Amino acid sequence: MFKYTKYEFLGTYKFLMGAIGLIIVASTAIQMFFKNQYNFANGSPGSIEAFQIMPFVMLAATFTFIGAFIAVAVYLISSFRKELYEDRGYLTFALPMTGSQLLGSKLIIALFWSVVMGIVVLVYNMVLARFVFGPEWYNLMLDVIKQAEGLGKIIVSYSLISVIETVVTLLLVYFTITISRVSIKSKKIGGFWFVLFLILSSFFSYIQSSIADSVPLYLDITKMEFLSQNRLYFDNMNPESMMNLANAGVISISGLGFQIILTVGLFLGTAYMLEKKIDLV
Amino acid sequence: MENIIEIKGLTKKYNRTIALNNIDLDLKKGKIIGILGPNGSGKTTLIKLLTGLLHETKGVIKIDGHIPSVYTKSIISYLPDRNALYSWMKIDDAIKMFMDFYEDFDEKKADSLLEFMKLDRTMKVSELSKGMKEKLNLTLVLARKAKVYIMDEPIAGVDPVARDQILKAIIDNYEENSTMIITTHLVKDMENIFDEVVFIGDGEIILQGDAETLREDKKINIDDIYKEIFG
Amino acid sequence: MDFDNGLPIYIQILNLLKIKMATGEIKEGDKLPSVRDMATELKVNPNTISRSYTELEKEDLIYTQRGMGTFVTEDIEKLKALKKKMATKKIHKFILEMKELGFTKEELSRDILELKMEED
Numbered sequence: 108m109f110k111y112t113k114y115e116f117l118g119t120y121k122f123l124m125g126a127i128g129l130i131i132v133a134s135t136a137i138q139m140f141f142k143n144q145y146n147f148a149n150g151s152p153g154s155i156e157a158f159q160i161m162p163f164v165m166l167a168a169t170f171t172f173i174g175a176f177i178a179v180a181v182y183l184i185s186s187f188r189k190e191l192y193e194d195r196g197y198l199t200f201a202l203p204m205t206g207s208q209l210l211g212s213k214l215i216i217a218l219f220w221s222v223v224m225g226i227v228v229l230v231y232n233m234v235l236a237r238f239v240f241g242p243e244w245y246n247l248m249l250d251v252i253k254q255a256e257g258l259g260k261i262i263v264s265y266s267l268i269s270v271i272e273t274v275v276t277l278l279l280v281y282f283t284i285t286i287s288r289v290s291i292k293s294k295k296i297g298g299f300w301f302v303l304f305l306i307l308s309s310f311f312s313y314i315q316s317s318i319a320d321s322v323p324l325y326l327d328i329t330k331m332e333f334l335s336q337n338r339l340y341f342d343n344m345n346p347e348s349m350m351n352l353a354n355a356g357v358i359s360i361s362g363l364g365f366q367i368i369l370t371v372g373l374f375l376g377t378a379y380m381l382e383k384k385i386d387l388v
Numbered sequence: 389m390e391n392i393i394e395i396k397g398l399t400k401k402y403n404r405t406i407a408l409n410n411i412d413l414d415l416k417k418g419k420i421i422g423i424l425g426p427n428g429s430g431k432t433t434l435i436k437l438l439t440g441l442l443h444e445t446k447g448v449i450k451i452d453g454h455i456p457s458v459y460t461k462s463i464i465s466y467l468p469d470r471n472a473l474y475s476w477m478k479i480d481d482a483i484k485m486f487m488d489f490y491e492d493f494d495e496k497k498a499d500s501l502l503e504f505m506k507l508d509r510t511m512k513v514s515e516l517s518k519g520m521k522e523k524l525n526l527t528l529v530l531a532r533k534a535k536v537y538i539m540d541e542p543i544a545g546v547d548p549v550a551r552d553q554i555l556k557a558i559i560d561n562y563e564e565n566s567t568m569i570i571t572t573h574l575v576k577d578m579e580n581i582f583d584e585v586v587f588i589g590d591g592e593i594i595l596q597g598d599a600e601t602l603r604e605d606k607k608i609n610i611d612d613i614y615k616e617i618f619g
Numbered sequence: 620m621d622f623d624n625g626l627p628i629y630i631q632i633l634n635l636l637k638i639k640m641a642t643g644e645i646k647e648g649d650k651l652p653s654v655r656d657m658a659t660e661l662k663v664n665p666n667t668i669s670r671s672y673t674e675l676e677k678e679d680l681i682y683t684q685r686g687m688g689t690f691v692t693e694d695i696e697k698l699k700a701l702k703k704k705m706a707t708k709k710i711h712k713f714i715l716e717m718k719e720l721g722f723t724k725e726e727l728s729r730d731i732l733e734l735k736m737e738e739d
Binding site: 196197198199201202203205383386387 | 402403436439440441442443458459461462464466468470471472473474475476481485488489490
C-alpha cells in the first residue's frame with residue numbers, strides 16, 4: 108500500500124512546502140497590518156509611507172493567502188487527474204498495484220497535506236499573534252476558551268468531523284474524475300467531472316440532512332450522552348435558544364453513519380473502476 | 389514449446405470504432421516477436437490490452453496463464469511509445485521506483501546500461517532530450533529480468549546512432565526464458581532481430597509466421613512482405 | 620551489414636563465414652565470436668546466429684567446446700576443400716550464366732584466355 112504513497116509524497120512535497128511558505132509569509136503580513144492599524148489608531152508614531160503601503164500589502168497578502176489554498180486544492184486534484192489524462196498514466200497503470208493501493212496513496216497524501224496546511228496555518232497564526240499582539244491578549248483568549256465547557260472535546264470531535272468531510276470530498280472528486288474518464292472517451296471534455304461533482308455533492312448533502320432528520324439520533328460530545336430529537340437543547344418556539352452554545356457539541360450519529368458508508372462506497376467504487384474499467388487511450 | 393500469451397476472440401470497441409476485431413493469437417515463450425503494422429492498425433491497442441492500460445470489450449487474454457491483473461503487470465516489462473516518467477524525477481528516483489515495485493529489477497544491470505547509454509543517475513528526467521529519454525526508458529525496461537518484455541515502437545523518432553545502440557541493447561538482453569514482443573512500423577531497421585512476425589492491419593491479423601521461413605518461402609524480405617500487404 | 624532479399628539470414632551469415640574461411644580471413648583454429656556477440660554486432664536475432672553455427676558444425680567446419688567457445692576446425696584440408704567447393708560452385712554458376720547468354724564452350728575458353736592475357 109505504502110510503496111506508491113512514498114512517490115506521491117516525493118512528487119508533491121516541493122509544491123506544498125512552497126505553498127505553506129507563502130501562507131506563512133502572507134499570514135505574517137496580514138497580522139503586521141492589523142498590528143500597524145492598531146498602533147496607528149492608538150496614536151503610536153508610524154511613518155506615513157508605511158501607512159500608505161500597508162493596505163496594498165494587506166490586499167496582496169490576503170490574495171496570496173486565499174490563492175495559496177486554492178492553488179493547493181487545484182494541485183492535489185490535478186495530481187489525481189493527470190494519471191487518467193496524461194502520459195504519466197502509462198507508467199502509473201503499468202505498475203503492479205491494485206486500484207485501492209493507487210487510490211489510497213493519492214487520498215492519504217492529499218489528506219495529509221490538507222491537515223498539515225490546516226494545522227500550520229492555525230498554529231503559526233496563534234503563535235505569531237502572541238508575539239505581535241502581546242501575551243495579555245493571548246491569555247485573554249485562552250481564558251475565554253477555558254470558560255466554554257467541554258470545548259476541548261468539541262474541538263477534537265469537530266476536527267475529526269472535518270477530516271471525514273475532507274475525505275468524503277476528496278473521494279467524491281476522485282470518483283467523479285474517474286467515472287468521467289471511464290464513460291467519456293474523448294479527452295477534450297475534461298471538465299465534465301466538476302459538474303458531476305457539484306451535482307452529487309448537493310445530492311449527498313441533501314440525503315445526509317434527510318437521514319439526520321429522519322433518524323434522530325444524536326451524540327452530545329460534551330456530556331457523552333445520546334440524545335434524540337425531542338431532547339435536543341433547542342426549542343423551536345424560542346429563537347434565542349438556537350444560539351445556545353450547548354448545542355455546539357451535538358453530532359448527528361445517523362448523518363455521520365451515512366458519511367462513513369458513503370466514504371467506503373466511493374472508495375470501493377473508484378478503486379474498482381481504476382483497476383478494471385480504465386481505458387488509457 | 390508452450391505459449392506465453394494466448395488470445396481468443398479479442399475485440400476492442402470504442403463507441404462505433406472497432407480497434408481490434410475478434411483476434412486469435414498465440415505467442416510462444418522465448419521468442420522475439422515483431423508485431424508489424426501501420427499506425428492505426430491496432431498494434432498499440434493490442435499492446436495496451438496486454439499491459440492492462442486498456443480493458444477488452446470481448447474475448448480472453450491470458451499471459452502466463454493469467455488474465456491481465458496485478459500479477460501480469462509484475463511479470464511484464466513495458467516500454468510505452470511515449471515518455472511516461474514523472475517530470476519531477478531524477479534518473480536515480482526512477483531507478484529506485486522500479487526497484488521498489490519490481491522484484492526482478494537488477495540494479496547493477498541498470499547501472500551498466502546507463503553507462504552504455506551515457507546517462508547519469510543525477511540527471512533530471514525533464515532535462516533529457518527525446519533520444520536520451522528513450523534510452524532511459526529502455527534501460528529501465530531491460531534492467532528487469534522479466535518473463536515478458538513488451539516494447540511499443542522502441543526506435544521510432546530516434547536518431548540512427550541511438551537506434552543502433554537500442555537494437556544492440558535489446559539483442560544483448562535476450563534470454564531464452566524471456567519473450568520479447570516488439571511493435572514497429574520501421575520494419576526494415578528491425579526485421580533481422582525477429583524470430584516470428586505478426587502482421588496486423590485494420591484490427592485484424594493478416595499474417596503470422598516464422599521470419600526465416602517467410603523469407604525462404606516468399607523469397608523476399610519481411611520489409612517487402614510488409615510493403616506488399618500494406619502498400 | 621545489409622542482408623539480401625529473400626535469402627534466409629542464417630544462410631547469408633553462414634555464407635559470409637564460409638567466404639571468410641575460404642579467403643583465410645578466418646584461419647584454422649581461430650575462435651569465433653560468441654552467438655550473442657555476433658548477434659549484437661550484426662544486429663540480428665541470436666537464434667539466427669545459432670542456426671548458422673549449427674549448420675557449419677554439421678559440415679564439420681567449426682566445433683564447440685563447452686565453456687571455451689566456438690572454433691574453426693584445425694583441419695586445413697577441410698578448409699582447402701571448402702575453398703575448392705566454393706570456387707567450383709561459382710564457376711558452375713558462371714558457366715551457366717554464360718550459356719544463357721549464348722556462349723559456346725570454345726568461345727568461352729578463347730575469351731577467358733584473352734582476358735587472362737590482358738591481366739598479365
